[in-house]
Amino acid sequence: MQKRKHVEEQRGAGRAQIFELIRKAGSIARIDIAKATLVSPATVTAITSELIDAGLVEEITPDTPRENAKRGRPRVALKVRGDAFYVAGVKVARDTISAMLVDFEGTEIASQETALELSTMTPEALAKSIFGAVSDICSDNHLPLENLSAVGVGLAGLVDAARNFVHWSPSLDRRNVDIGAALSLHLDCPVMVENDANLVAKAEQLFGLGRTISDFVVVTIEHGVGMGIVIDGQLYRGARGCGAEFGHTKVQLEGALCQCGQRGCLEAYIGDYALLREANSVLPGAAVSTLAELWELAQSGNDQARTVFERAGKIFAMGLANVVNIFDPEMIILAGHRADFDHLNLDGVIEELANHVVEVDAPMTKIQAHQWGDRMWAKGAAAYALDGFSALKIREVSATTG
Amino acid sequence: MQKRKHVEEQRGAGRAQIFELIRKAGSIARIDIAKATLVSPATVTAITSELIDAGLVEEITPDTPRENAKRGRPRVALKVRGDAFYVAGVKVARDTISAMLVDFEGTEIASQETALELSTMTPEALAKSIFGAVSDICSDNHLPLENLSAVGVGLAGLVDAARNFVHWSPSLDRRNVDIGAALSLHLDCPVMVENDANLVAKAEQLFGLGRTISDFVVVTIEHGVGMGIVIDGQLYRGARGCGAEFGHTKVQLEGALCQCGQRGCLEAYIGDYALLREANSVLPGAAVSTLAELWELAQSGNDQARTVFERAGKIFAMGLANVVNIFDPEMIILAGHRADFDHLNLDGVIEELANHVVEVDAPMTKIQAHQWGDRMWAKGAAAYALDGFSALKIREVSATTG
Numbered sequence: 001m002q003k004r005k006h007v008e009e010q011r012g013a014g015r016a017q018i019f020e021l022i023r024k025a026g027s028i029a030r031i032d033i034a035k036a037t038l039v040s041p042a043t044v045t046a047i048t049s050e051l052i053d054a055g056l057v058e059e060i061t062p063d064t065p066r067e068n069a070k071r072g073r074p075r076v077a078l079k080v081r082g083d084a085f086y087v088a089g090v091k092v093a094r095d096t097i098s099a100m101l102v103d104f105e106g107t108e109i110a111s112q113e114t115a116l117e118l119s120t121m122t123p124e125a126l127a128k129s130i131f132g133a134v135s136d137i138c139s140d141n142h143l144p145l146e147n148l149s150a151v152g153v154g155l156a157g158l159v160d161a162a163r164n165f166v167h168w169s170p171s172l173d174r175r176n177v178d179i180g181a182a183l184s185l186h187l188d189c190p191v192m193v194e195n196d197a198n199l200v201a202k203a204e205q206l207f208g209l210g211r212t213i214s215d216f217v218v219v220t221i222e223h224g225v226g227m228g229i230v231i232d233g234q235l236y237r238g239a240r241g242c243g244a245e246f247g248h249t250k251v252q253l254e255g256a257l258c259q260c261g262q263r264g265c266l267e268a269y270i271g272d273y274a275l276l277r278e279a280n281s282v283l284p285g286a287a288v289s290t291l292a293e294l295w296e297l298a299q300s301g302n303d304q305a306r307t308v309f310e311r312a313g314k315i316f317a318m319g320l321a322n323v324v325n326i327f328d329p330e331m332i333i334l335a336g337h338r339a340d341f342d343h344l345n346l347d348g349v350i351e352e353l354a355n356h357v358v359e360v361d362a363p364m365t366k367i368q369a370h371q372w373g374d375r376m377w378a379k380g381a382a383a384y385a386l387d388g389f390s391a392l393k394i395r396e397v398s399a400t401t402g
Numbered sequence: 403m404q405k406r407k408h409v410e411e412q413r414g415a416g417r418a419q420i421f422e423l424i425r426k427a428g429s430i431a432r433i434d435i436a437k438a439t440l441v442s443p444a445t446v447t448a449i450t451s452e453l454i455d456a457g458l459v460e461e462i463t464p465d466t467p468r469e470n471a472k473r474g475r476p477r478v479a480l481k482v483r484g485d486a487f488y489v490a491g492v493k494v495a496r497d498t499i500s501a502m503l504v505d506f507e508g509t510e511i512a513s514q515e516t517a518l519e520l521s522t523m524t525p526e527a528l529a530k531s532i533f534g535a536v537s538d539i540c541s542d543n544h545l546p547l548e549n550l551s552a553v554g555v556g557l558a559g560l561v562d563a564a565r566n567f568v569h570w571s572p573s574l575d576r577r578n579v580d581i582g583a584a585l586s587l588h589l590d591c592p593v594m595v596e597n598d599a600n601l602v603a604k605a606e607q608l609f610g611l612g613r614t615i616s617d618f619v620v621v622t623i624e625h626g627v628g629m630g631i632v633i634d635g636q637l638y639r640g641a642r643g644c645g646a647e648f649g650h651t652k653v654q655l656e657g658a659l660c661q662c663g664q665r666g667c668l669e670a671y672i673g674d675y676a677l678l679r680e681a682n683s684v685l686p687g688a689a690v691s692t693l694a695e696l697w698e699l700a701q702s703g704n705d706q707a708r709t710v711f712e713r714a715g716k717i718f719a720m721g722l723a724n725v726v727n728i729f730d731p732e733m734i735i736l737a738g739h740r741a742d743f744d745h746l747n748l749d750g751v752i753e754e755l756a757n758h759v760v761e762v763d764a765p766m767t768k769i770q771a772h773q774w775g776d777r778m779w780a781k782g783a784a785a786y787a788l789d790g791f792s793a794l795k796i797r798e799v800s801a802t803t804g
Contacts, residue, residue: 014440038416040442158762167762215641227728231633238730239617240764245727248760250720252654260760264720318652318666325647326629326728328640358650358662360560360569362642 012398014039015047019080019394022057023105027079048078054397055084056104056390080105085149087389088134089382091196091374092126092155092171094119094223098374099133101141102382104149106206110141111375120173123182131186150189150392152385154196154377155179156224160241164193168260170224192388196220196377197244198235200335201228203380209333209370216331217323219246221316221344224259225267229327247271249322251315266319270312270344279308295343309343317349321356324365331366414800416441417449421482421796424459425507429481450480456799457486458506458792482507487551489791490536491784493598493776494528494557494573496521496625500776501535503543504784506551508608512543513777522575525584533588552591552794554787556598556779557581558626562643566595570662572626594790598622598779599646600637602737603630605782611735611772618733619725621648623718623746626661627669631729649673651724653717668721672714672746681710697745711745719751723758726767733768 017037022028030048034041051057058081082105089100093116100111114133121129130153138145157169164180166172172179183191194202201218204210210218214233220226225247229236238244247267248260255264259273268274272291279294280287282304288294298305320332334346350367357364419439424430432450436443453459460483484507493500495518502513516535523531532555540547559571566582568574574581585593596604603620606612612620616635622628627649631638640646649669650662657666661675670676674693681696682689684706690696699707722734736748752769759766 011440037440038413038442038445039440040445043440043442158760160762160764167764168760229728231638232636234634236633236729239732239767240730240762245730245760249724249727250653250758253717253720262758262760264758315655318655322651322724323728325651326631326725327638328642328647330641356652356664356666358560358570358647358664360562360642362562362569365641 011047012395014043015050015398016391016394018044018047019051019056019390022051022078023080023390027060027077029075029077033078050397050401052078054393055081056393056397057081082107085389086143086147087150087152087382087385088137088148089152089199089378089380089385090130090133090154091199091377091381092116092130092153093374093377094170096374097129097133098378099137100375100378100382101137101143102379102386104386106383106386108379108382109143110137111378112137112140113374119171121171122173123177123179126171127179127182127186130183134187146188148187148189150385150389151183151187151191152199152381152383152388153179153183153191153193154199154381154384155193156196156222156226158245159193159195159198161192161194161198161237162241164191166193170259190385190389190392192385194381194384195226195228195244197226197228198237199228199380199384200226200377201230201235201380202384203376204228204333204335204370205230205233206383207376207379208335208372209331209368213330215327215329216333217327217329218333218335219320219323220335221270223272225271227323246319246323249319251318266315269315270319275308275312275343278311279305282308291343298343309345312343313345313349314352316344317352318356320349320367321353324353324357329365331368334367334369335372413449414797416445417452417800418793418796420446420449421453421458421792424453424480425482425792429462429479431477431479435480452799452803454480456795457483458795458799459483484509487791488545488549489552489554489784489787490539490550491554491601491780491782491787492532492535492556493601493779493783494518494532494555495776495779496572498776499531499535500780501539502777502780502784503539503545504781504788506788508785508788510781510784511545512539513780514539514542515776521573523573524575525579525581528573529581529584529588532585536589548590550589550591552787552791553585553589553593554601554783554785554790555581555585555593555595556601556783556786557595558598558624558628560647561595561597561600563594563596563600563639564643566593568595572661592787592791592794594787596783596786597628597630597646599628599630600639601630601782601786602628602779603632603637603782604786605778606630606735606737606772607632607635608785609778609781610774611733611770615732617729617731618735619729619731620735620737621722621725622737623672625674627673629725648721648725651721653720668717671717672721677710677714677745680713681707684710693745700745711747714745715747715751716754718746719754720758722751722769723755726755726759731767733770736769736771737774 030044034044057078059076082103085104091098096113098113101109155169158167166177166179168175197220210216216230218228227244227246229244248265250264251266252264256268258265258268432446436446459480461478462481484505487506491502498515499518500515503511557571560569568579568581570577599622612618618632620630629646629648631646650667652666653668654666658670660667660670
């Protein structure tokens, strides 16, 4: 029956809402859940019993403040059961793979980083590398692999997170890879794959500069250029899971050739490879092979090297301006290794930006650089897996209790 | 007290949620409201009584189907009181001003269009024109002006809707205009001013192609280029109310000069004025003064005229591709007078678009052209005023009942 189905869906949504509230609150009494959600106390009692029976939530008796002690029995609160489940987060970078282990409350247990032999791999080799990082961190921390409940994985490229499907990634030697299937040959638990910049946005939201704001954009610049968008507190992915392709927005009709095969992409002007390419086409004599070399040349007074960085900075400002003109976010967070921003001259970029953003007599979108290593990207991956796994468990509860 | 305040806010949110549900349902019984919202039946009864007392909602007894008739008294349902309030919507275009009158259920009572003498006015003259359109439609329909509850106004330009403040509009002869204050000299009821493309998005969502989708983008091309963004069913405005400035996204570093004063804006390549400007700089002999003339020239085989349109189409495709690359929306709706799109060669634009959008093996964002006149823009303005006025009334109820 249509109506019955609707009521069940509402009940399921109520379970998810209440679990999320308990997690965010740390610990909270049933009556406060009812007040905060407008759900009736009877329904709150029913739903929280289901969550306790499923092992997701536990009762605790908080230390009772003196003044309330005389009022009789102490108020019982509910909290998420930290030791109920463990999940891992993995970030695959160009040269390294990072993993982190967290408990069901999101508390970090351990993290580690391993070098990668190749940056571009077959799906099988990538799945093996990810599995290796996960099994290492588990065994190092005496957690049997079968006790791991979920794994979150962050990859650069075009990822359809709903299907664990990679349209394209610089870490893979081919397009259209069902990386979820490749990983399931090694891992029995649920795996959740997501674009790495989206996971940085998730990490910024939970642990970083995005904690107190509801609309922000994260831009990552490393070998390529990534973007994660948070709107109204939610990661925005687009209709096909392929939004936020900032690096492939076009800044010039029929412009420079990009590694994606198209022309005029922002990335083809500001990515590491783009700068080296331009430098080697204009610098006379010996070729430069790293950005550090080129940077040193520019710092030592080589005008041609300097102008390569200058143009990149100008075009980066133009690209950022388009994000401001379309989104007008509260904040743009430039995340990644700080070194990667130095050569774009952030202060100059912010100044240049003002020439491209539609003029209003109001303060500009804040631009903040935030340096953090792959460890924090892995933390974003773990948080993402925690979210996904919790949702799975809530759906399980809904399926068994109807 | 903090907690008490929180509970009140929740109660207020419950009122808004329940009113919105009643409006969307057309008519709905109290028990079905409780089921659909998870709000307890007792709270539903309390809140709906408040809404009835405030005159926003009324009880009706739907025609009872035969089979249920024997079960005793017919089930009472609730609906929004259509004749409780009347609101007007106004769209200010370049040469005309359109107005529409709707009742509290959103049913259209009347609409009319008047020519404007000037396209750019002082704040006082614009306020007078808007007031004239509103008072005319009221008197023509025998509605005393003092019985009008709210007015929604759509303007081109940068509008901070929360403050009825215009940063910049082609309809005004100066920047930074408190148009809300100017209108309040003429109108006693609440006035809600919004960017006109946002109102088209609102109209598409309520009455047009956006009815069944939750994420879409509306692009309007007339004299200038506008955009409205709907994400997760909500109009997205950005942090300063200045998002969705598609026309001023930059498509060329240090490119063509735009009417906004900056360089390289999309609008400076595809707006009406931009095409005429380019045509007159390359066509030998007599100048063209309208797009229709230029179009005729191109159709009659003039290669220079043709190439002006071709470039505009290419740059439009590049601009649209950036929207797809960033948002990946389900649909982009090109709204406005159909004639304005002919010269951009929509089929060619869609073909060209594929060269600029990041490649995935999934169907492309749908691009749909939707021709409708200023009457529908006015309908969007009326719907916007209805939303805003309802929210005001709900807050009033919350303030009086605590």
